[in-house]
Amino acid sequence: MIPLIKVFSKLASVRVGALVAATCIILIALPVACSQPDVRGLVFKYYLEALEASKSGIDVSEAVRLLNDALEKLESGDLADALSYVEKVPDSLSRARASFEEARRRTLLLASTLLALGLALAVVAYKRLPTLYARFMVWYLSQYRFRRVRGRRCSTLKSTIISEEVAAVLLAIIVVAGVFAISQVLMAGRVVEPFCALGTLGPHKKIGDYPSRVVVGEPVKLWIYVGNYMGYPAYFRVLVKLGDRSSVMSEKGFNAPLIASFERILAHNESTLIPLSFRVEREGTNLRHIVELWMYNETVGKFTFTNRWNQVLFNATRTG
Structure with missing residues (x-):
């Protein structure tokens, strides 16, 4: 009877030891498993950030390329390389945002300069408009001369400058060309049928x-x-x-x-x-x-x- 008790006690001690060892292995492996990053989840997260940035006109082509490289590495089972590509995406998006803000500041500065120049020219033109108009009328009237039209007794006033009909046609062409150019600028980059x-x-x-x-x-x-x-x-x-x-x-x-x-x-x-x-x-x-x-x-x-x-x-x- 006593030998059987000793055998069972030894078996119990062996089982307890195995259970303790398995518990230790689980406790050691659990933090390692939990520390593994969800690369695909990070890819999806940064894609949404890149999508929002693109709606503001930011160039996110570099970030998209990095995300694609990460997806290809995931398909081949290379988790470490995939993670290395994903970790570069936040810096790429930050650089793209900074570049966009710098370009926008330059555009605003240029627009402000052109607006100020236009206002200055408008003020100068307004102040000197009467004088300029008088000089123009003197020049305009000097282009006319009298000549006799054959077959008629009266003299007719003829102009040596461009006739009003030709001027109207040229003005219409300029207006149409201007409208077309402005429409092309406004439609640039817009996808009509995605x-x-x-x-x-x-x-x-x-x-x-x-x-x-x-x-x-x-x-x-x-x-x-x-x-x-x-x-x-x-x-x-x-x-x-x-x-x-x-x-x-x-x-x-x-x-x-x-x-x-x-x-x-x-x-x-x-x-x-x-x-x-x-x-x-x-x-x-x-x-x-x-x-x-x-x-x-x-x-x-x-x-x-x-x-x-x-x-x-x-x-x-x-x-x-």
């Missing part, structure tokens, strides 16, 4: 060289084109799905298995090419490689389907 673009390219980055037949288990290489012409930095999410004839589209995209996803932040009038490599694990005919474009919607606070998608049809066989 849109985003999505495309699928073949292995050689061309439209049309898509594979019509693939071998099960072998890699298939394609390229995805995304373009932003929305007028502001846009956060895109590209979903790649493998479907067939039964796949249908809804407001949530196609009901097909997801095989890959990518995220990119693009400035206005910027585009990118995303390399894609995937494998087909089953045989089939008329399989559909479907690419969907989603975009972050600031109004609803989440990514929404843009209804832009494209597909590549192919057959999958066991042998080449």
Whole structure:
């Protein structure tokens, strides 16, 4: 009886020791796990800051480039490099804001100088207007001369300067040209019809060289084109799905298995090419490689389907 008690006591001590060791490991690992930064959350946070800055006219292209580099590093699993890119974004936004404020101060100074100069010229013109008008009338009347018109007895007053009709035409041309120039200045940088673009390219980055037949288990290489012409930095999410004839589209995209996803932040009038490599694990005919474009919607606070998608049809066989 006593030996059994000793055995159980030893087992209990071993279990207690193991429990204590496991607890120590958890207590040591927990702060390390908690200290790991949420890089994707930081990317999203700084994107919103860059978006707000762009609404004020600030150039955030450098910050957008850093955020894109961070997203690419996240896709490759390099968390340290992704974090290093994200940590540079606040300084980039600060420099962009400072540069914008300096440019605005210079613009205000130039506008104030031109306004003061214009007022000074107006005052001078107002004070000297009677004298200038009298001199102009003397010069204007000196351009007229009398001559006899053939076939008539009376003399007619003719002018050697530009006629009133020609002057009116020239004035109209000047007014139209001025209105056109002002409208171009006011419309500069304004996007009339914002849109985003999505495309699928073949292995050689061309439209049309898509594979019509693939071998099960072998890699298939394609390229995805995304373009932003929305007028502001846009956060895109590209979903790649493998479907067939039964796949249908809804407001949530196609009901097909997801095989890959990518995220990119693009400035206005910027585009990118995303390399894609995937494998087909089953045989089939008329399989559909479907690419969907989603975009972050600031109004609803989440990514929404843009209804832009494209597909590549192919057959999958066991042998080449």
